[in-house]
Amino acid sequence: MSRYRFIAAECGHYPVRRLCQVLGVPASGFYAWQADQQRAVGRPKTPAWETALVKVFGVHKRRHGTRRLRVALWEKGHRVGRQRLRTAMRRRGLHAL
Incomplete structure (x- = not known):
């Protein structure tokens, strides 16, 4: 499991910034990863x-x-x-x- 997936799974229990600090990743990196994941889900297939x-x-x-x-x-x-x-x-x- 990647760090970002772990943060996404645990963000309901702990603050995102705290999780990023503990895991040593930038919060902006997590939010960029999260936005990319949402775009990938909504990306249409070949028309x-x-x-x-x-x-x-x-x-x-x-x-x-x-x-x-x-x-x-x-x-x-x-x-x-x-x-x-x-x-x-x-x-x-x-x-x-």
């Missing part, structure tokens, strides 16, 4: 339109750019703009021929 993007891109044999991909995704019910498509394609390394 459905991105998985549909990869499928449509593969079906059309890498011949469609953002304009045609946007139309194909709109026909499938995914409302997404060209710039967002462009960003997702760059992130995934997809390039039209």
Whole structure:
């Protein structure tokens, strides 16, 4: 068990600053870890339109750019703009021929 997890488990019984002092970790480090844990829980998975993007891109044999991909995704019910498509394609390394 990490120090920060121990502090999170015991913070109901003892003050956080005291626990951090005893364990030799900065309180700001604990609060940063706690915020990161909350962000990780609330972080969404890959959106459905991105998985549909990869499928449509593969079906059309890498011949469609953002304009045609946007139309194909709109026909499938995914409302997404060209710039967002462009960003997702760059992130995934997809390039039209």
